[in-house]
Amino acid sequence: MKKLFIYTAAVLSALVMTTSCAKLFEDINRPGGKTNDEEMNRDGWALMSQIQALENQAFPEQENTYQMNVDLIGNYCARYMTHTQPKWTTNFVRMNAPEGWLSYPYRDCLPKVSTAMRELGLRVEKDNPFYCWAQIIHASVMLRLTDTYGPFPIADDGSYASQKEVYYFLLDNLDHATGILGPMVQADPSLTMGVPAKDLVYAGKMAQWVRYANSLKLRIAVRMRFADPAKAQAVAEAAVQSGVITANEDNCTIGFMPNGQYKTSVEWGDSRACADIESYLTGYNDPRLTLYFKPTATAGPRAVIGCPASASIGDNPTAKGLYSAANVESSTRGVWMTAAEMFFCRAEGALAGWSMGGSAKELYDDGIRASFAQWGASGADTYLADATSLQANYVNADGGYGRSAYPRVSTITIAWAEGDSDERKLERIITQKWLALFPCGDEGWNEIRRTGYPQVFTLSPASVTGAQIPNRVPFDPKEAVNNRENYQAAVQLLGGADDYLTKMWWQR
Amino acid sequence: MFKSKHLLAVLSAAGVLCLSAMTGYAQHVVRGTVTDGGGESLIGAGIFVVGTSTGTTTDLDGNYELSCDENATLEVSYIGMATQTIPVAGRSVIDVVLQNDTDVLNEVVVTALGIRRAAKALSYNVQKVDSGDLTTVKSTNVMSTLAGKVAGVNINTSSAGVGGATRVVMRGPKSIEQSNQALYVIDGVPITNRNNGEISGGIYATQPGSEGIADLNPEDIESISVLSGPAAAALYGSSAAQGVIMITTKKGQEGKISVSLANNTSFSNAFVMPEFQNTYGNRPGETMSWGTEGTGTGFEPRKFFQTGYDIQNSVALTTGNAKNQTYLSLGTDNARGIIMGNTYDRYNAAFRNTTSMLDDKLTLDVSLSFTKEKDANMMAQGQYFNPLTGLYLFPRGEDFNAVRAFEVYDPSREIYVQNWQYGNDLYKQNPYWVAKRMDRTNNKHRYMVSGSLKYQITKWLDVTGRVRWDDAISQSENKRYASTLSIFTAGSPYGFYAQSKTDDQSLYGDLMANINKTWENFSLSSNIGTSYAYTHYEVNGFQGGLRGPSNVFSPNAIDYRTAHNDNRPSYSKTLHNTVAVFANVELGWKSMVYLTLTGREDWDSALSNTSNYAFFYPSVGVSGIISQMVKLPDWWSYLKVRASWASVGSPIPVNASSPWNWSFSSSEYDYSASTVKYPETYLPERTNSWEVGIQSQWLGGDLTLDATWYKSNTYNQALYRPISASTGYTSELYQSGNVQNIGLELSLGVNKTWGGFGWHSNFTYSMNRNKIVELDPSDPDKIIAKGGLDGIGVILKKGGTMGDMYDYTTIALDNEGNAALDSNGNIIRQTIADNPIYRGSVLPKANLGWNNEFTFKGVNLGFLISARLGGIVISQTQAMLDAYGVSKASADMRAAGGFPVNTGTISAEQFYSVVGGSSPVWQNYIYDATNVRLQEAHIGYNIPSKWIGGKQLYVGVTGNNLLMLFKRAPFDPEAVASTGTYYQGVDYFMQPSLRSFGFNVRMKF
Incomplete structure (x- = not known):
């Protein structure tokens, strides 16, 4: 009878619950290990979480994000690195990448970015300094994404905007951000916002963020200068006027542990130096060669050896031994924008007749000096005076993969020659800019697509399209299924087939 | 009555x-x-x-x-x-x-909530399987034994090896996002069946585990009733839509002490293996086998596998008098799989006591059961933790004996390190190393306590209360030794360790008043009650790379100071409860017409924070015994017709509506907001179903036929619709959809004895047509892409089925329609993103089973032939074997001189480098899933009890998966990598299914 009593009591209490205990149900329906809005708002954490989430996409170092967004696409297409995996016979360089690779930046990166902006928008007004800060980082990601695919969504209805619209949209956002943050920083140059430890880039120092925002405008302006020269010049001159990065301590680098390239190149051994960058650095006797890359594990003809892009790899452990890994450690800061890049942007602007605060030669030399200083390399003056060294003829490692040798494809030298044609001056600036941009593969690839420089080795085996460098990455194939109408409109905006060859709006 | x-x-x-x-x-x-x-x-x-x-x-x-x-x-x-x-x-x-x-008129069957009802009054199909069908040819998981024996149920065993889970889907998949697995009920009380057989699928999925129902000792089962339709299960509420497997356990029998002993021993090997070549070796320095003819070393992958075994012993004791009956049993199951390291050991103890008191007005039934289970290294498919990649793709010009010594002593490190020089693409490692030095174990203790107390108030009224507490605690460990590929050790050169403890608890209680009354021509049987169910699931653990020295496996040895995704604690907790009231009324007239009405109202915690957290489901059914109403021919002994309708529902996924929706991302080391957009209001997912059927017997029961036609529609499904990433969400939960299943269940039986010769035969036929009637009314062209592999996947769309496989790949053609060639002279794989080609559905069109038992003077012989008709499967394994030049197909093409194109031929190597591999041209790797097999056979002898002093002794030999009579696919199409709804029919280095031979001995005294 006692048990009967217990059951009755249990059931009666259950009945009481049904009528009055919505609260209990809510507690039961609470998953362990998760938090809610109220908890997240403590210590300003929700806002900083969004800043951090944006940084993780804008300056991706987390191993998977890094590999899928940067290493496989930018680093390989920029001919900085190449892969060492026999199974990766389908890839971006051969222009036959598998679906998961095509879709990753779109499907993984974009929602995280949009979610962060949405969560911020729910908490603060658009003119709030936090929102402005987020807009700067947001512009960095969106620039990378549009430069990957071309037309890209900026509205939240699934529709795509043309690349020109995306560029204008980002410039407007950056103007909005610097319009609010700029005066605040002028009033208080040491202004720090949020939880400094959670800002892995500038530790909440807003003066540096504003400088970065101006620099990003300059990057954008130079990128669009062939497509929209007037707007490009106006934006560039205003950016330089407001102050872009000129000192390496203002470089945009992220202290994310572990460094993404450390994972892909050193730990996993998926990536090794590419023959192209190795042949330029070797030919130029560039001291950055051994700062960028580690010596090979297997003794070869040179300390640092790159592998030809597109080579079919027979065996990964062999390839890892024959070719050089990136010279990074787990704690190395990821590099996303440097003073050197800004000097080269300004040099190119000066060449185009823009008011950049210096001549093309001065700014070109400053770019090389800044890069040498950034990497702790000495001998910049000797290097700048070298008017004879050329890209080296490439010789593969013994038993290496791909073609055994390539004759050099470039005749460009290092030292500035005022008498050269503008085109040759451009090639010189971009070749050095490309060398200095390492390891930021996205930007390296952008320069090759935009200007055709530096000149690169012919792929062997050839890519599926026969082209040497892809102009873009095809859209996420699932968009054609899940978001059909908008996808078709996006292809219209693209102005060509949804393949690797259709050009970006900003390409020459 | x-x-x-x-x-x-x-x-x-x-x-x-x-x-x-x-x-x-x-x-x-x-x-x-x-x-x-x-x-x-x-x-x-x-x-x-x-x-x-x-x-x-x-x-x-x-x-x-x-x-x-x-x-x-x-x-x-x-x-x-x-x-x-x-x-x-x-x-x-x-x-x-x-x-x-043999009078079926008085047959009593156990129905929902354990309510015993007259079979003739039932308005839906109930199929019963007796103990003998479950214990003759045994498996480590009792559910595998049920396959092919009942109509309307598809049972697939996971390819995980011994201990693997099963996929049990009745009357077709109904829910697009939620589980389609059946509900399990033991002695009327639903149990939580934690099925770890579902994997996310694809290349990088973790390997699966076992499931809760496998913890049962098959010898403790008296019978299993299969309620395949929602009407039968409507009293169970939310989980009922997928049907119910009702297990009735043994209880003590009145009489002298009786002891039974049983031993089942079986030995197993690989049933279906891919076809390999071993004449062409590899070129030096390469790991693919594209060398010249005659350089092969004659390597045969089959030799890697060991003989598996499964030894099950049990002893059961029953005793009792009229007031008190006791059942006590012990069982052991010790098994190992065909891949070394895969083991499954289970120890069961069960006790049950039934006592009546107070002039038999009060009956107390108490049972206790305890299970200790340990399983290790189940392996279903994929690249990770799979020895088969390294094994199948082993370069055919190398000597496999060199890797049999899978570890070598490194004197500088003073440890043994992996011996493997054949490439790490596909994360290949030494297969023996993967099997032995990436050791995954799971150690479970589970006890269940249940009690039921029945008080007979008057002759026609009793009150019954029941309660069950089920507590399973599992300790999982994962040890990866130093020199395992660093991707699996969080980058550590010293190894990797993970351990976690899972608490899986559930409490169930109900209280019911049961009324049975007869007036003149009318009878009333009614049950009114309330129930409470609560589950608690919590995982706590640590994992990460080791900080050195090597191979010290403890939480203290984990290198938390190195920033890495995998160096972290693991934690999750999910609670759920449901409170319900229900009623069941069965009205009978002259024992020939019955009307049954049921209703249940559920309050579900998953619906908290929504506008309505209660929902109701009714059912109605009628049955009529035609043979009692009209005079049928003499040979037509019995005919019953029945019809029923039910509407059952299930809530939205647990926690979906909770405001605690910021989850921790170890890779970003912070909380991130949900990327799923949730609606403002929720509705329960609802399945409305009809079924009509007949049950008939001819020639005094020698021939029986049961037929059921059903139609179910599942509405308001909580669907995740991928939405454009620009919205800030990856997907949106919306409620829509209408998935229809129409089907037929037939079961034809023969029960005939001629003198000493008896023949019992049961033929089952199940046919199901699955159709997505509606996906999104606002967008008739709506399409939802479900998982698959690179270039192929399931797409859901209006008018299609839940298993429609679409192919995104083809070979590029030139203007003349010939295969276009690229600048290297090779054919080109083309992705057709916006117009994928429909290749077929992975769902079967029909399943057949023919189970036979012959008896003659103590000898019995039985066999079961099962068949699946229709549907497709795909094999990435074959595509990989082709690309690596290790398949028989690749050798055949080499022997034939290559692949002809209009300009001549291209070499097999070139051809398969495009057509095979990880991104293949899929049309070459799609197969008809139809197969027919001799699934079970046994022969045994009951030694006359006179010879052995009145004792009973039975000896027999058994076999399982003995013979594949017909198949098209290069693997066993009935083996599944995942027990979930999707990722079916996909072979990605799946472990071969098992063929087994054995014997059994049963004794009773």
Whole structure:
């Protein structure tokens, strides 16, 4: 009878619950290990979480994000690195990448970015300094994404905007951000916002963020200068006027542990130096060669050896031994924008007749000096005076993969020659800019697509399209299924087939 | 009405006890023997004086003796026999011969909530499988044994090896996002079946585990009733839409102590293997086998596998008197798979006691069971933790014996390190290393305590309360030794360790009033009750790369200071409860027409924070015994027709509506907001179903036919619709959809005895047509892409099925329609993103099973042939084997000189580098899934009990998956990598299914 009593009591209490205990149900329906809005708002954490989430996409170092967004696409297409995996016979360089690779930046990166902006928008007004800060980082990601695919969504209805619209949209956002943050920083140059430890880039120092925002405008302006020269010049001159990065301590680098390239190149051994960058650095006797890359594990003809892009790899452990890994450690800061890049942007602007605060030669030399200083390399003056060294003829490692040798494809030298044609001056600036941009593969690839420089080795085996460098990455194939109408409109905006060859709006 | 033989047995037994209290009352003594039709004496038959509480039972020789009035009437009963009523008429010796009770009119079956109901009153299909069908040819998971034996149920065993989970789907998949697995019920009480057989699918999925239901000792099962339709299960509420597997466990029997022993031993090997080549070796320095002919070393991958075994022992004891019956059993199951390291060990103990008190008005039934289970290294498919990649793709010019010594001593490190020089693409490692030095174990202790208390208030009313507590604690460990590929060790050169503890608890309680009353021509049977269910699931653990020294496996050895995704604690907790009230009313008229109504209201915690957290589901059914209403021909012994309708629902996924929706991302080391957009209001997912059926018997039961036609529509499905990433969400939960399943379940039986020869045969046929009637009314062209592999996947769209496989790949053609060639002279794989090609559905069109049992003078022989018709499967394994030049197909093409194109031929190597591999041209790797097999066979002998002093002894030999009579695919299409709804029909280095041979011995004394 006692048990009967217990059951009755249990059931009666259950009945009481049904009528009055919505609260209990809510507690039961609470998953362990998760938090809610109220908890997240403590210590300003929700806002900083969004800043951090944006940084993780804008300056991706987390191993998977890094590999899928940067290493496989930018680093390989920029001919900085190449892969060492026999199974990766389908890839971006051969222009036959598998679906998961095509879709990753779109499907993984974009929602995280949009979610962060949405969560911020729910908490603060658009003119709030936090929102402005987020807009700067947001512009960095969106620039990378549009430069990957071309037309890209900026509205939240699934529709795509043309690349020109995306560029204008980002410039407007950056103007909005610097319009609010700029005066605040002028009033208080040491202004720090949020939880400094959670800002892995500038530790909440807003003066540096504003400088970065101006620099990003300059990057954008130079990128669009062939497509929209007037707007490009106006934006560039205003950016330089407001102050872009000129000192390496203002470089945009992220202290994310572990460094993404450390994972892909050193730990996993998926990536090794590419023959192209190795042949330029070797030919130029560039001291950055051994700062960028580690010596090979297997003794070869040179300390640092790159592998030809597109080579079919027979065996990964062999390839890892024959070719050089990136010279990074787990704690190395990821590099996303440097003073050197800004000097080269300004040099190119000066060449185009823009008011950049210096001549093309001065700014070109400053770019090389800044890069040498950034990497702790000495001998910049000797290097700048070298008017004879050329890209080296490439010789593969013994038993290496791909073609055994390539004759050099470039005749460009290092030292500035005022008498050269503008085109040759451009090639010189971009070749050095490309060398200095390492390891930021996205930007390296952008320069090759935009200007055709530096000149690169012919792929062997050839890519599926026969082209040497892809102009873009095809859209996420699932968009054609899940978001059909908008996808078709996006292809219209693209102005060509949804393949690797259709050009970006900003390409020459 | 409620005319259970069991009830009679209990009543008669009750009489015996009263007898002892009434000694001296005797007037007239009657004695005699009770035997069956074959002359065997019946032990423990009940003899009961009608109208009194006097009674007795027969002794070991079938004799009885009792005192009664000279004019009294005796009622003699025995379970499984027709009860006889015999007037004493002054006789002092009355011998009784009881006949087998084949009268289905009085058959009683266990239905939802454990309610016993007359079979003839049921308005839906219930199929019963007896203990014998589950214990003759055994498997580590009792559910695997059920495959092919009941209509309307598809049972697939995971390819994980011994201990693997099963996928049990009844009447077709109904829910697009939620589980389609059946609900399990033990003795009327639903249990939580944690199925770890579902994997996310694809290349990088973790390997699966076992499932809760596999913890049962098959010997403890009295019978299994399969309620395949929602109407049958409507009283269970939310989980009922997918059907119910009702397990009735054994309880103690009245009578002398009886002990039974059973041993089943079987040995297994790989059933279906891919076809390999071993004549072409590899070129030096390469890991693919594209070398010249004759350089092969004759390597045969099959030799890697060991002989698996499965040894199951059990002992069961039953004893009892009329007041108290006890059942006690112990069981062991020790098994190993065909891949070294894969083991499964289970130890079961069960106790059950049934006591009646207070003049039999109060019945207490208590059971306790304890399971200790340890499994290790289940492996279903994929690249990770899979020895088969390294094995199957091993370069054919190298000597495999060199890797048999899978580890070598490194004197500088003073540890053994992996021996493997054949490439790490596809994360290949030494197969022996993967099997032995990436050790995954799971150690579970589970106990269940349940009690039920029934109080008979009046003759027609009782109140029953039940409670069950089920607690399973599992400890999982994962040890990866130093020199494992660094991707698996969080980059550590010293190894990797993970451990986690899972608490999986559930509490269930209910209280029911049961009414059984008859007036003149009418009968009423009704149950009104309330129930409470609560589950608690919590995982706590640590994992990460080791910080050195090597191979020290403890949480203290984990290198938390190195920033890495995998160096972290693991934690999750999910609670859920449901409170319900329900009622069931069955009205009968003249024992020939029955009307059944049920209703249940659920309050579900998953719906908290929504506008309505209660929902109701009704069912209605009628059945009529035509053979009692009209005069049928003599040979037509029985005909029943039935029809029912039910509407059942399930809530939205647990926690979906909770405001605690910021989850921790270890890779970003912070909380991130949900990327799923949730609606403002929720509706329960609802399945409305119809079924009509007939049940008929001919020639006095020699031939039986059960047929059921059903149609179910599942509405308001909580669907995740991928939405454009620009919205800030990856997907949106919306409620829509209508998935329809229409099907037929047929079961045709033969039960015939000719003298000493008996034939029992059961043929089942199940057909199901799955159709997505509606996906999104606002967008008729809506498409939802579900997982698959690179270039192929399931797409859901209006008018399609839930298994439609679409192919995104083809070979590029030139203007003349010939294969276009690229600048290297090779064919080109083309992705057709916006217009994928429909290749077929992975769902079967029909399943057939033919189970036979022949008996002759103690010898019995049985076999089961099962078949699946229709549907497709795909094999990435074959594509990989082709690309690596290790398949027979690749050798055949080389021998034929290559692949012809319009400009000549291209080499097999070139051809397969495009057509095969990880991104293949899929049309070459899609196969018809139709297959027919000899699934089970056994032969055994009941040694005459006279020879062995009245004991029972049975010996037999058994076999499982003996012969594939027909198949097209290069693997066993019935093996599944995942037990979830999707990722079906996909082979990505799946472990071969098992063929087994064995013997069994059963003894009773």
